[in-house]
Amino acid sequence: MDFLSENVYIDAGFQHLCESVFVRLLQIVGTSIQVAIRRETTDINEMVERRVADNDDVISMESGSRREGFRLEGSDLDYMYWLNDHRVIFDMFQSEHYYTENKTLILFDNSESSPGFTLLELLTPTTNRKVQSACVPMNARLYISSSLYRQDIQAHPFPGSITHGPCESGEVEGIEYDFVHCFASDFWPRSASSWINRCHSWPDREVVNEIVRNGCHFVPIGHPIGLHEQEEWRISFSLAEHKLVHSMNHCQFLTYGLLKIFLKEVIDKQSEETNKLLCSYHMKTVIFWVIQQNAVPLWCSQNLLAGFWVCFKLLLKWVYEGICPNFFIPENNLFLSKVHGSAQRKLFLQLHGLYKKGLVCLLQSPSIKSYINNVLYNPRLSICTNEDRMMSECDHDKELFSEIDGNTSRSPRDLDHCIKYFHTIELMIGEPLTQYQVLMLQRSTANILQSTAFTLHNIYTNTGLNKQMYIADRMSCHMLKLAAKFGCISDMMYIAMFFCKTIRYREALYFTEMIKVKLAQPGLMYRRHVDPERYTEAVGGQSWSTKMRQAVAYDIRLNNYTCYINELTPEQQFALLDNIKLDIPLFVVLHFVEFLCYRHIDTTLAQAALEELQVLVHHDSGLFIDDVDRDISWEILGICQQMTGNLQAALHSYQQSLTQFPWNKIQNATQMRIQELHFT
Template identity: 40%
Template sequence: MHHIPRLSEAVYVGMCCYVGSPTEVRIRREVMDTDEVLTRPVMIMRGLDRMMSGSCSEGFRLCKTSDVDVMFWFPDQKVICDLSQITLYRIPQHTMILMECENLPLGFTRLKLMTPSGNQAVNSSLIASNNEIYISSILFRAHMLEFRQAFGGIGRSSVQHGPCATINHLGFECDYAFCLRSHHWPNVALPWIQRCQLKNWPQDHVLSSIIKDGCHVVPISSSPLNPESGCEWRISFSGAEQKLVSSMNHCQFLCYGLLKIFLKEVINSTENESCLCSYFMKTVVFWVIQNDTHLAWVPENILVCFWTCFKLLISWVNRGECPNFFIPKNNMFRVKVVGQKQAALFGQLFGLYCKGISCLLLSPKIRQYLYLPIVYRTLRFRTDEGSIIHSCRLDFCLFNELKFRMSITSSLLKEIFELFISIEQIQICRLSPFQIVIVQRLLCTSLQLFSWFLSGQITEEISNKKRAYICDKSLKIMKLSSKIGCVSDILYLAILFYKNSHFEQSLRCLQRAQEKMSKPYVIYYNKGNKEMYRHAMAGVSLSDRMRKCLICDITLFEYLYIDELVPEQEVVKADGFFEIVIPPFVVLHMLLVLTHHKLGDIVRLKQSLQDIHNLMLCDDGTHVPEDYRDISWQILGICQQTCGDYMGALNAFQCSLQQAPIQVIQKATMFRIQKINDFLLQI
C-alpha cells in the first residue's frame, strides 16, 4: 500500500482540475448564496420564496450530471412542529399548518390546517379526515404542476417527476420542487442533534445554523401508488444537507465527487435499471465523516477515504439498509433496493470490491488521473492550490458564474427599488472580494432595469418638457450602469441612444464598445487568451478586471428596446418566454448597420453589413455560440432586409430556421420570409 499516497495525490490534483479547486468551489457557492440573499425580497414580493438545491448548489459543475434543482414555497404558510409554536406567528397574516408524524413511516408527516389559508394552492388541496382538515400532497402536487405549466414557454413542457415539476428543454433539465417550509427542527429528528454534539460533527456554528433554518416538507408520500397515503408529505433536509456539504473540507468534498463519478461511470454504466443515486453517495460520506473520527481527510489519503465509503456502501446493500443521516431508522433502501435488484447490485459491488482500489480504473475519468503515476513511478504531485491551477482561472470561474447565475429581472418599480435596498443593506456586512464583484454586477443590472423602466414611461401623452426630463434621467442612469458594468454593458447605452433617435451618440458608444471588445485579453464564455489576460491584468483589482475584461450576452427582456426586433420580441412574449439573448458581437454589428443606415452613411453601411455577414460565415463559435445562432442569423437577415438585400435576407432567414430553436423565434422568421416574398411578388 506504499504507493497509495502518491496515487491519492494524483487523483486529488486531477479532481481539483475537473471538479474545482477549493477557491473555485467557494466562488460558485458565494455567487449562488449572495444572489439568493439579494433577490429574496423580490421573490417574496411575488408570493414565493426559493432555495437552490441539488449538486449545483453544493458547488459541482460536472457538465450534465450537475442537476439544477430549485425549491419554492409560500412564505406566509407556516409549518410548525408543536402547537406551542403558534405564538411565534401573526394570525391571520400567517397560516398555521401542524406536522403530525404519528402512525406514519419515519421521515413522513401529515399536514393539518390549523387556521384558514388565503392561498389558492393550499385551499384547493384540502381534504377532510377524522373531522380534521389536511393538505393532500397529491392534490398540491397536481395544482403546482398546472401552475408551472400555465407559465407558458418551456414551463408548458413540465412533467411530474416525484415531488417535482421537471422541465427538459433542448437537453437542459431542471426540477422545480414546490413545497412548504418549517422554521423549526422536526421532533422526529431531535436525536440527530444529540448525536452531532456527541460526535463533534458538524461544528457547533454549523449545527446551530441548521437547526435555526428548520426543514421543508415536499409533496410525495411513502407509497406514491397507494391512494390512502395521499396526505403524507416527506420531510426534506435539503437546506441542512447543503450546509453540511459546505462545511466539508476540500478532500471530503472531492471524495464525494469521486463517488458521484464512480456511480455514473461504473456502477450505473450497465444496461440494467439503476437503483442507486447520488443522494446515497452523499449519505455515505456524511456517515463516514461523522463516525470514523480517525480517518485522515487529506490529499494523500483520498483513495483510502474513497475505499472506506465504498465498503460502507457495500455493507448497506448487503443488509438492504441505508439509514437516513437525520432519521437513521428511516431505511432509504426500503423500496428501491430489494429482492433481485438488491442481490444483483450486491453482486456487482462485491465484484468491484474484489478488484481492490484498481476498480477505479474502470472509470474513464478517474483512469486519466491514475495513468501517469502508475506508468512513471517516480512522478510526484504538489497538492497546494497555487501549483494545481493558475490564479487567472479563478477569475474565469467567477466571470462564468456571474454570467449564468445572476438572472433577476423586473419591470415593476417597487421590485427594482427592493433590489436597491437589498444591495444597500448587504454592503453593511463584511464581504469577500468575490462578493463585492457579485454585488457590483447586480447593482449594474438593477440600474439597467431602472433606466429601461424610466424609458418605458415616455409616451405620446406626456409633455415635451417631461419627456426630455425622463429621457435625460434614463440616460444618466444607463451611463452609470455602463461605468460599473462589464465591457459589453456599454451596448445597452448604445441601444438606449438608438431608441431615443440619438444616432450620433449611439455611434460613439458603439465605437468605444468595438475598441474595448477587440482587446486581446477580453473573456467571453470562458474563452480568451489567458496569457494576455494574465499580463494585462497584473496588479489590477478584481472589480476592475471584471469591468475591463468580461463580455456578457445582451438580454432583451419584455421591453421593446429596438424597433427592428419588435416581431421577434412579440413572438417570444406570446409563446410565454420573457427574454431574447443575443451575442454581444452580433448586437454590436447590428447596431452599426442600423445606425449608419439612419445616418445615411452608405459607405460605412456597406462595410458594417459585410462585417456582420463575415462574422456569421467565418465564426468558429468564439463570438457566436452555437446556442445563439438562430437569433444571430435572424439579425443578419434583418440587417440585409433593412438595406434592401432581400435575397440575402431570405437566405439568412432560412439559415436561422435550420438552427436549434433556442430563442423560439421561428414564427417571426416565417413572418419575415412571407413579408419579403409578398414584396418581391409585387415588383
C-alpha cells in the same frame, strides 16, 4: 490495510497514490478557490433575491450538485420553487409567528405517514388556484394532494420535459434539469431532532444552529408503500445538505466527488439491471455518516483513498442489509423501494466483487485510471498538490467571471422594485462579505442601474411633461454611464441601446465603435473564450474590478419588464409571459443597433451592418453565438431583413428561428411576424 492490492504501496507508496488521485480530482472537481467562487456567488445572488422578494412572489433556490460546488460533466441543473406567502407549521402554536392576513398556513400531519413523509393540511384560506385545485377532503379536513399539485403546477418549460419523481425533468443542450415545486417551513421538524443531538464533532454548533434556523421544505412525492401515496409529501433537507457540504474541508469534498465519479463510471457500468439502484444522494448520505462518526481520523490529500474506502465499505454494508438510513431521519430507509430482493443480492455481489479487488477497482474509472497507473509504474514520480501552482490566474478569473455572469440576472418589475434592489444592495455592502461577493454586488449594481435607467425613461416618454422628461433623461444617461464605469465592456452596449432608443443615432454609433475597439483587444475574455497568455499580459496582477472593466464582456440580458429596443417589443412581451429574460449574443446586439442607427444616417453602412449580422448568424460555430441563443439571433436577423423589404430572406430567418431550441420563449412572436409577412 487489507483492502489494498499487492501492487499498491502501503506506506509512502500509498500516500503517493492518494496524492496522484487528489491532483486528478482537483482537475475534475475544482480547486478550493474554484469551489468557493461557485458557492459564494450563488449564495449572494439568492440572498439579494430573497430580500427583495414580495410576499406574493415565487421563491427559487438552486439545489443539487451545482449548488454544492460541483461542475462535473453531466451534472444536473436543479431548482426548487415555493410560494412565499405559504408556510408549513408543525403545530398550532407556531401560527403565532405569522400575520395570517398575508400568509397561508399549512399544518404538518404525519400521524399516518412513514418517517420522512407527511400529509399537509390546509389551515387558512389560499387565493392560489393551483393550491385550491390540489385540495382533497379527508377526515373532515382539507389536505393538499402532492400528486394533484405536481400535476397542476408543472409548466413543461422545454420540449421533452417529463415528470420524474417529484420533479419536472428534461434536457437543455445536453444539460439535464430537475425543477421541483414545493412548500417551505421556517421550522425544523421534530422527527429530525435526533440529528441535532448527534452533532458532537461535525458539523460545528454554529452550522447546526443555522441549519435548524433555516427550516426545511416539502416536495410533492409520497411514500411508495404508504397509506396515502398520492397525497403525501416528502420532507426535503436540501438547504441543510448545502450547508453540510459547504462545511466539509476540501479533501472531504473531493472524496464526495470521487464517490460520484465511482458511481457513474464503475458501479453503474456493472450491469443494466442494477445501474439505477444507487444514486448520488446515496453517496452524499454515505459521506455525511462517515464524517460525523469520525470513521476517518484525518482527511487530507495523503489519506484521500482511505477515506474513500471507508465510505465504500459502509455502502457495501448498507446494500448487504438493505438499509440506507437518511442522515436526518435514520428511520427513513432510502433503500426501501428499490434495493431489495434479487436486485439487492445482485448489486451486493457486484459491489463485493469490486471490494475484493481493493483500490485497483478504481482502474475501471476512465477519469482516474491513468493517474493511478502513473504512480504504480513510476513510484518515484514527483507529484505537486499545491493548488495555487495547478491553476493559472486566467483559469481562476475565467471561473469567477463565468459564475458572476450566470448568477447576475436581476429583473425589477417597476421603479419601486428597482429602488428596493438598490436599498437591499446598499444594506448588504455593510455586511461581512467575501471578495467574490463584493464583486458580485458590484456587477448586480450595474445591472440594476441599467434596468432603472430604461424603466425611468419609459415612464416619462410621451407624458408631454418636457421638464420631467429632460430630468429623467439626464438621470438615465448618468446611471448608464455609471454602470459602464464600474461594469464590464459589454455594459457600454446599454448606453448605445439607450441612445438608439432616444433617436440619438450618432451618439449610439460613437459607443458601438468604442465597443468594437475594446472587443478587438487580444486579451478579451468573452464568456469563457480567452487567450490566457494575452489576457495575462493585458491585465495580469490587477484587481478583479479592473479586469472586469477592461477585459471582460458578456452577452446582453434584457429585463422584459422594460423596453430596450422598440423593434424587440413583441419578443420581450411573449418571453415575459413565461417569466423569461431575453439572452442575446453581444455581437448580434452590436450589429443590430448599428443597423437601426445607420438606417437613418447612411443606407450603405446600414446594409454593411446587416451583412455582418447575416454572416455572423449563418456561419458562427459557437464562438460568438451560444447554441441556446440561436432562436433570438435568427429572429433579429429576420427583423432587420423585413425592415429592408427583403421578405423572402426574413421568412427564411424566422423559420430558422422556429427550428432552434426555444430557450428565449419567442416562438409566438416569431409566428406573429410570419403572419405579418403573409399580409404584407
